[in-house]
Amino acid sequence: MSDADIFKTITELVISLDEEKAMAAVQNALDEGHDPLEILQKGVLAGLRVIGDKFGTGEYFLPELMMGADLSEACTNKIMERIPEQANASRGVVLIGAVQGDLHDIGKSLVLRQISLAGYKVHDLGINVPSMTFIDKARELNADIIGLSAFLDATRPFYSEVINYLRDMGLRSEYKVIIGGVAASAELAESIGADGWAPDAPSAVRLCDKLMGQ
Amino acid sequence: MLSMMDIQKRAETGPVMKSKEFDLAFARKIRELTPKFNIKYDAEQLIVDDATADKIFQAGIELLAGVGLYNTDTQRVIQFSIEELQQVVEDARSGPDMVMFGLGKDEVCYQHRTGKDKRQPVLAAGAHGGGTVPIRQEWFSQFVQSYVQEESNKALAITGGVPSVDGIPIKVGTPSEVYCALWENKAMLEVLRRVGRPDMHLGLHSSVTSIGGFLALVHEGFRGRHNIQLSAHVMPELKVDWSRLTLALIVKEWDFVPWVSGMSVEGALCRGPEETAVGMIASMLGQLAYSNAIPVQIWNNTVRGEWSRSQTLWANGAATRAAERNVRLPIGGMVTTEEQFRGTEASLYWEAAASVLYTACGFGYCWSTGWTGLEARFVGEILTAVAGMDEQKANKLAKTIYARWVAEKEHAPPPKDFPELYDLKTVQPTKDWLKSYNRVKDELAHMGIPYK
Structure with a gap:
């Protein structure tokens, strides 16, 4: 053959x-x-x-x-x-989870599978993830990108909580932060200082590629 | 219904597995069941017959018995036997088929209803909220009033939805969740008093999701048994956690009314409308197993957040009929289209198609959770007109209107928000919005809606 x-x-x-x-x-x-x-x-x-x-x-x-x-x-x-x-390198390490208080799982699961299929090393932090857990895990796993998912108005503020922790801990420049889910938008991403927003799983892959310079 | 302590024991001793393993087990099982029961989507016959409805119901029992409910906190499966689920169904069938909300002259009865029933579904209309509709504090009161002042509207459906109050964002599990929710509720109760319907049911409160948030709302003169539903529902697909189960127990012990959501997502673990309909039934049964549950909400959307499709009509209608026939509880759901069509004539066509179809499938209550109170009037008139309509006539009419929606949405204008559709001083629809309502209504009358 x-x-x-x-x-x-x-x-x-x-x-x-x-x-x-x-x-x-x-x-x-x-x-x-x-x-x-x-x-x-x-x-x-x-x-x-x-x-x-x-x-x-x-x-x-x-x-x-x-x-x-x-x-x-x-x-x-x-x-x-x-x-x-x-x-022997993946295209990057991505952490994904639904923010604190948010129990919506399906959209997040789709995004993480698509990113994984695209060749990234992906860690699923699950749902209802405390903000500091994103940061602890990002440091532990040497992540490149932190993905935050939220579905509700009432859980949307946790996007910025994670970003604010990173900023106040002097870690903001070490990780790219992307947001997704029904509660996200391009305007919101810009206003809270996220590195990008993805409306669906294929867009999330393209966004990761862009942020990783690929 | 099983005791909550029994449910807790199962959640602490059932098989351990990762969420992904559970999802795959769900997918494998549901893929077995639709061919086994020969359940097939038919775009020409959007109202399923009794035999198909019963097959969907039976497949829902087998799905839940086959995979159980997944507790995301313990990462264990809460298992049920077929016999236990049959008993859950029997308990529902032999229990009350109605529930009262509101007080005095504002009292309303949500009752089991078949598709043939000449009694129209109860109209419950109101703010959508929940992160999907842009509602602003500045016009929240007028927005709510637009619904409350519609006479045909007997209750609010889902309330809240202001993303921030005085610049403070609502944030679940923190004091701001309580702060914002209390503001919303004070504003809503003030609207009710102003309109003269002080004890109207306010429906599901969408802005709070934590137990603490709910507790903050429930006190005398505020929210109580008569005017709130609490969401202790199963999340898609077949997932619960301690907070939902704890809330379900509180609701039961207080003799409050939970919000039951038979909810499933098409395009993720469920491939098509057939599997989605079965998933909705399994979800509903899962909650009936651990919670008192009248009324029941049926709902599905695609993984891309769409639901104004013929597949959705079929799946929602099929699950409604399956539930109506087998648990004999008041079944209901939403007829509003997606956010990007808000405030357009196009959205009215979808609302009309869905209202016709779901009334014929057995909705006992109908949520018009659109963008203004005028749509509540619009939907209410259709519910009144088509209740009791011959099934095949309703099927044909719904398809005709649906085709009109498909044509119209392709060139729908940009969406409009409430202040563009209503005069904020008089809280009346603008001339243009009223003109759209009248124009579409005239067209629907020509299509065959027998307005009264």
Whole structure:
């Protein structure tokens, strides 16, 4: 099989969400000496992009994004064992959570799966997350971006609470802060000093790319 | 209904799993159920038949029995058996089919209603709020008054919604949540007194979500059993936490009325309207299992925040009929369109289509949670006109109006806020807004709404 055929097979197995066969195909490709970076980029990540597109067109749903993210993580971990450390980098580390008092989960879950599929290392802090937890976790995990989700008027002030903590602790320049959810808007993002706003999951990926200079 | 201490025990001893695992279990189960029960969306037949409604209900029982409720605090699953859920249903069926709100001349009865019933759904209209509609402190009183002064409006639906008071943002779980909510409530009660409907039901309060916030509202002469509903509902998909469960117990012990929301999201874990309808029923049953629950709200939207679609009409209508037939409680929901269409003629077409369809599906009450009180009048007139309409005639009429909405929304003008639609001094609609109302109403009459 040519390189192209092997990568295409991996891509198709990723798209079909067949973790067992995708992992086996990745292992075979590695054992046959194909370039690990190419297996990752032209095989696994190419498949993940299609999964994201299928979600956008309504062909795939949140469970497929979840399964795709798990599958990609397993494949990527296997491939990374063969990649020199300097090349072994994700596109960035992103923390996401629903702010304090906010229990809305689904929109946040979609965003974090899409960002994960785009190649970022994503940490889900869950719902009803105290403001200081975002900061403690960002420091602990050396995050690049902090994503704040809120649905209600009454939880929206916690966007700025996190940003104000960062500012008052002298940490604001170390992290990009993005906001999303029904309570967010471009105007609000600007007024509270956030680095950006995303109305939906694909926009959140583009926003992360922009902030990471990619 | 199970005892709350039993529910707590299950929440502390049920299977441990991460939220993601629960979500995947939910998705796997619901994907099994719609083919098993042969539930299919039909854009031509937006009102489902009795057999389909019953299949959706049964699938909802099996979904909840199959996956349970997820407690996000303990990360454990509250499990139910089929037999327990059947008993929950039986308890609901054999219990009261109505609930009273308001006092004296402002009293209103929310009662179980079938789609064939000539009695119209109760109109409950009022401020939307909750972070989805731009309401301002400066015109909040006039906004509320625009609804309260409409005679056909028997209660407010969902109240509050001012994002800040005197520049102080409402912030859940802090004193500002109480400060802002008290201001809103004083303003609303003043409006009620001014209009002469002092004991009208004020509905679900949307600005407060914490237990402390609710407690601050409930005292004599303010909010009480007769004029508030508290949201102790299941979050999509099938998730609860200690604060919701605790509030549910308080509501029950005080003999207050909870806000029950059979709510599901299309396009996330649920793929289409069929799965969404089943999800709504499971959500409703989940709350019936731990809470006293009259009336019941049915609601779905897409993951992109849309709901003015034929799939939504079908799913809401199907879940309404499924619930109405099987638990025999007053079922209701919202007929307003998305925020970006606020204050436009286009929004009136959607409200009309939804009002016709949901009345024929068995709404016992109807939320007109739009942008001005004039829409409450508009919706109320439709509810009166179409109650008892032949089912197939209603189906055809709803589709015709829906097609008009689809055509109109494509070139809808920019949205307008309340001060552009009402004279803030007289609290009456502007000439232009009134003209829109009359024009659309005339057109709907020609389409077949038999206005009385």
